[in-house]
Amino acid sequence: MAAEGHKLAIFRGLLKFKSNQQKIWGVLIFLSIVTTIEVALGIIKPEILMVPFLRMKLLNWIFIILTIVKAYYIAWDFMHIRDETSGLKNSIVLPLLILIPYLAFILIIEADYIFDVMDTGFMSWNF
């Protein structure tokens, strides 16, 4: 890959950088801001965000979404996926994008079921 081959715009072209190095620092600032927000939310734990939403606290969903945002920028700009051909991009991202949510979904549904059985079933486990 040529050194000049970097795509220098992030946020769908909203923010354009003059050089690759500037883009790296820009992404670092963005990742730091996201991490700071995560840590601040984790320490403050605002009451409004503690409401249940899709069987989890809303705050937890925010953490997961922010994590995926961070993962996206690490992969796209630090690992240079942004500059790869779409074939390579898809063959890296699609298997993960399909398999990971699938595995998480089936196992967590199963765990939820086991929790119900242990909670309401006849067998005592809390002794």
Next chain:
Amino acid sequence: MEVTANTAAENEELWGGGNRPLKASYGKLMMWFFIVSDALTFTGFLVSYGFSRFKNINSWPIADEVFTHFPFLHGIDAPMYYVALMTFILIFSSVTMVLAVDAGHHMQKSKVTFYMLLTIIGGAIFVGSQAWEWKNFIKGEYGALETRGGQILQFVDASSGKRAAIQEFAIGIETDRSTHQSSNGIWYSSEKALPTVTLEEVKKGFIADENLVIRTQQLNEKGQKTVLSRAASMGKLNEAIGVVEGANLTHNEYGNRLFADFFFFITGFHGFHVFSGVVINIIIFFNVILGTYERRGHYEMVEKVGLYWHFVDLVWVFVFTFFYLV
């Protein structure tokens, strides 16, 4: 299919070797193969952690109460700050890595050397921090009792609402019991180190102090651990069969033992990745100094270890979320 002489020649070029599929070199593609499969391995670990957590959703330990230490701040409750620091260190070492890759594209040997060095230092600090985190986790803080069913009973001072350490309120009882060593008695058989206080001492200390109550693993509606009344605590006390101090793979004073198992396994596996990343970075660092890549004409090797290093950072982002935040 209609094949002309022209496309035949092109085909020969396409399949004759020297061509780069997906415009990426062999080494880089193989690194991506490894990363995708390793990502799925970590997925397996983290999802099984999620499985155990949802299975025990109303009794899982609260991370903020487990990881409360910060260097040089003794006795101060500082949840999250330390892991946040570790996260920043790892993100920063990721940035120096990508700057090294960028300098490599411009064939600037001294800059690559400098940034690689910073990356190695960042990685080493991270592994050291993780070791410190493990040390605190293994050592434990307040101690607890364990019931026959593996439930953890922690102690709270009812007047202040603060946790009480078993080592502090236990009342000493004279005993001859000492750690059995393989040199005594039955050959080749030994036991683990005994806890600093015995079950009987903890019970005696608990009965003597009217303020103490027991905190169970169960979470209440507010998501906090259930604190029993003094009368209920006295009843619960008789169910205890042993003292737990700190955490290991079979006992865990912080609550569900699976929490400790997954903590050791997942952060350990990640820490091993960081460690091997540092070792690989050191090898590449010396190759850069020796001018290997200068002679080769490109710094693609730096790019390949860079991919691995960023992947390790990527995994940490998820470990951080699922162990400390959620």
